[in-house]
Amino acid sequence: MGMYYQQPYRNVTEKKSSRTVTVTGEQTIDARPDMAVAQIGAVTSDKELTEAQRMNTEISSAILNSFKQNEIAEKDIQTSTYQIYPQYDYQDGKQLFKGYEVRQVFSVNIRNIEKIGEIIDDAVQSGANIIERVQFAIAEPGIFYQQALTEAYADAFEKAQVLAASSGMTLSPAPLEINEDTSIPMIPAPGKAFVLAAESTAPVQPGEIGITARLTVKYKLMP
Template identity: 45%
Template sequence: MYNSYWSQRESQSHTPGVIKVNAEHTLYVEPNRAIVSIGIVTKDKELAIAQRQNQLISSKLLLSLEQNGIPKNHIQTSTYHIYPQYNFEDGVQTFAGYEVRQIFSVTIDTIDKIGKIIDDAVKAGANTVESIQFINSDTSNVYQKALAIAYKKAFQKAVTLANASGQKLVTQPKIISEKTSGKEIPYASNQFVKAASTEGTTVQTGQIAVTAELIVEYSAY
């Protein structure tokens, strides 16, 4: 009975513990592509007129993009909306006409020319820029580097926690869970559209943040 009791206590004292840590690392890369949402908003009391005006200006916009070297397969209609317009006066609603909004999603590979492309588009009749999204078309290698550094951080955390808690760490992890990578994407606002019609547009591309995040679980005893 004595031997059985202490054998049980000894087994319990060596039951492996678990150390679970979270770690992430971010690397920065230069963008090599921009996706611009740009378009035309027209208004008129007659829907047919508003649509016709929008179509005419859209044709000029598309020609401007083509002249700036944007391939047709890099231009896509992302939004086409028709909105009834109303005026409110003294609590009375009166019909004012229609708004036609057509937005194109334009992929630009020559981001050093993005200011000129926007300027020319505005001159051609574009009157709204909803967003500019800067991306890097291939972040796979950078992400792998960030992933490796994130794992080193996780391991160091686990070593620190094991030492602090008086345990010995099993260096081979039990579980490695990779979280979805995140990217910080800078946007240019619609506020520069008016300036673009009178002076050259300067767009700051910033950098793309590529983040790798892991949850790693180790055994300890």
């Protein structure tokens, strides 16, 4: 008697590979800054620490008064640095005590951007001898970012359409995946690390800030 063997039944479902295309869209909107952040302060030195501190306090008070005269609100002024350093000279390989240096720096938000040069000059006339940097910013960058984001997506969609057409496929308009990568840089103004005097209004140019939106978008391709 012969034996009959039957293969077990298998339910096989054929899966078609899903074709996709991934593209990157990017757009930068150039906007003019409407505020600035400046680091302004004073450094004083004396053989006696108490005298170095007294001189620094006197000059710093005058600087703060100049800010007030220029209608800068107290909430926009913050002490960012207060440091005391012993000073030494070196002669014939020996360390000789020279005195103390006191450094106090204020971080100032300047919301009237047209007065930046005047504010710096007034501070210098009041005794400031440190202008560490001036950075420009936009108080409400979200408005410009939303515009950049919209245009970045349009850029990505246009690229995907070109690639789909080139491959003989049709692009599904609904994205499968969107990944967002943003960058909002601040452009520093050319400044002086150490200012001794100012005879006229300092020429400070804010330029423009580029607000960039980047998107990586995945779309489905259809026959």
